[in-house]
């Protein structure tokens with residue numbers, strides 16, 4: 001028989017001041033908690049031209065030593081109006097002692113990444129450890145993602161990509177601000 005449950009009793013926190021209390025291992029990423037939104041530019045040698053895009057990134061936690069990571073992007077036309085949905089990613093950033101990070105990130109384009117790196121309070125720098133691809137996914141060999149908090153409260157994002165026979169190089173960069 002179906003036994004109804006109440007709403008989830010442990011909602012995620014998106015701010016260090018809000019319940020639940022962050023796990024101590026999250027200290028190097030506390031400044032990144034929340035919902036971030038902004039615009040970016042992208043390109044790759046195999047693409048016809050560069051593009052501009054909007055992006056939203058959500059980082060939250062439930063009191064345990066990992067972050068939930070969600071990123072959604074949409075392409076913009078020359079006037080800044082939305083053109084179509086673009087890349088989506090979701091995953092988990094597992095914090096280890098000394099700011100080491102182990103991340104699991106998946107995309108609906110058939111790419112699953114394990115990335116490792118560091119967080120130091122202002123920046124998170126993640127590089128590919130392993131990539132798994134579904135049978136029809138594009139060939140992605142490696143990525144490097146950097147999130148850096150600047151003094152004026154901007155979160156800059158850069159993403160390098162080694163894919164479809166090209167060496168690791170710039171694919172995306174964006175400037176995000178925390179949702180008011």
Ligand code: HEM
Nearest residue numbers: 042046047051053055073086087111138140143163164172
């Ligand atoms: C903000 C996030 C992202 C945006 C806005 C974005 C945008 C784009 C665009 C516009 C294209 C051209 C094809 C198309 O129109 O869909 C593309 C291609 C591609 N992107 Fe991204 N992308 C993002 C994230 C990623 C990530 C995280 C990866 C890999 C881990 C990735 C890997 C690729 C690959 C492999 C291609 C195909 C290149 C080719 O076949 O020539 N992208 N991206």
